[in-house]
Amino acid sequence: MSQAMKIAAGEWTHLLRTRLAVLTLGLLFALVAIAAINSSAQLRAEAAERLQYQQQADEAYRAQPDRHPHRMVHYGHYVFRTPAPLAVIDPGVDAFTGRSIFLEGHRRNTAAFSEARETSVLTRFGSVSPAFTLQVLVPLLMILIGFSSVARERERGILLQLLAQGTRGAALVQGKAIALAGVAALALLPLFLSALWLGPQTPTEALPLLALLAGHTVYLAFWVVLIVAVSALAGRARTALIVLIGIWAMLTVLVPRLATDVAATTLPAPNQAEVDIRLQEELRSVGDSHNINDPGFQSFQQQVLAQYGVASIDELPVNYRGLVSLQGEAESSAVMDRLTAEQHSLQRDQAGIVKLFALLSPYIAVRHLSMTSAGTDLRNHQQFLDAAEAHRFALIQGLNTLHAEELDYVDDSARSRDAEAEQRTRVSSEFWTTLQQFDFAGTGAAERVRSALPLLLALFAWLSASALLLRAGARKVQAL
């Protein structure tokens, strides 16, 4: 056994015989294990719940009686997002964004019913994810376990004793790092077990799962090396503890906060009221599709008449009201799509600025790597919104097509004052049973891994930097 391994074994004996260290180790393992079990149970329940709600919504839609298609446009429909398989490890932005969207005519609603809005602060703390635990809490507990690994030997005079009998400074710090790596491995164990459980169930997620494991392993390796390096460089254990807590607070709290502030200041986003006002202003130019005489549709009417070669809308072979609904929806959707695309682009650019701060904080690197690999990042959420919008547009235009093709224009115009005409403008409920299933796949596994790679490289850069610090620590130990 090498000298470093002997020192690592000695350090583990010390940890196992020190009450505080055993308590912290137990706490660390329990925290990660509970987070993994809790997250898994929660996600399973949530997936089942969403599936149930989706089925209920689908059944409710299909069970509608014979109706005017435009009534169905306003009746609307719900779609629910099924959690990504790796959300069990990192729910990412899912906890803060909504998980369902109400689809209706003329409006592009955003997702609603997020976990963060539905739960209190206390229950939210109780449901911390494995990723959050590994990224924020585990480094803190590792600091408590490892801050004195080298410094206490210096303080007690054992360091001199060890060096005097030929123990090399490099072997000493390596041994301490190996021992602390064992602590990190203990914290990572539930994640690796989850991977073994998840892997066979979702073979397509194998690569992102590997990226996720690699990212967290390199991230905790960075902390291992940093903690031992600071312990070796600090004259006293207390100094090492203060410095390490300061670094932890800076990397996991201050820099991420600074990153979001810089992103928000550099690329300021309009607030919801401003977005709504702008949307209403632009939609006003489209016109009201409920009113076929709205000036906004005058030129459209001319086009339709010319297209069909008729002099008036009464002569059209299709229901002009339905055509206006189709056109109005297309135009208003184009406006909403454009504004949403702008908003999404701005959000992605802001996220890009935040990601640049991975050069100042490995926590930002691992956090984005984790969310990207798990398919729970902002981009995936935006893709969900876009997919839901595409589904909404197809659904509404399907109903508008029914309106145009299945309903008589005269009856449709008279239905508010003629009960018989109103009956004739109801289409068969059989049409509602053709409702398309909403399926959202999210970003592909290979694409997610490709996006995560630069972040993994950033983490390796952090690990290399801490290794240089450890080398300096070994030199200081050797020189006393």
Added chain:
Amino acid sequence: MRSATTPALLVRNLHVTRGGKDVLNNLDFQLAAGEVFALLGGNGAGKSTTLLTCIGLLAPSRGEVRVLGRAPSEEPEAVRASLAYLSETATLYEHLSARENLRYFLDLAGKNAGNEALEAALDTVGLQPAARDQRTARFSKGMRQKVAIALAILRETPVLLLDEPTSGLDPVAVDEFNQLLITLRNRGVAVLMVTHDLYGACEVATSIGLLRDGRLVSSFVADTDAQGRHRPLDVEMVRHAFSARTSA
């Protein structure tokens, strides 16, 4: 290469500078196997610096140090394998028992010692059997020193460096320690001891030196009897000479 005449420890024209200040200035002495050299001096005289330089943890700015013919600055690992160092506090791992401490330190030094050898070493230093499996957290300094000396015995190092070994010990423990040192001396171990304890030094040392401002200002060598055994140095004579040197 070590020959029969190679001193166990040779310090020649040694200069050590720390923080721009000369801590050791032209220090000269040498030790053969079975000799105990006690280096006395006040705080800041350079006693601990001498020990650290012998271990190779401080580099000479001039002059040389040789342990069994090897320079610590050039062959630190070989030199450290041949010496044992006992710090003033005789620190051990408090979460380990006496036996576990010995096994751990021996393992790190790459030495294997069987249980019999281990018990024999603990018998030699006089650590009570009941204490051997107890964690050392509650050991007195005297008990810790016994374990540390047992380690040196087990490592079979020909050179032993001691830093203020008797400070803080009660008179009985001092006596036990001195007897132990005489045992080691008689086994042929060369001992360099820095100390404030003039009485103890006179009892066990084969030579004594007074260090002041990094210089060896005075030294005495103990006489030997017809059998070649060292006689204890005369405390009063040494004290008188040192007082004269100190006030000079």
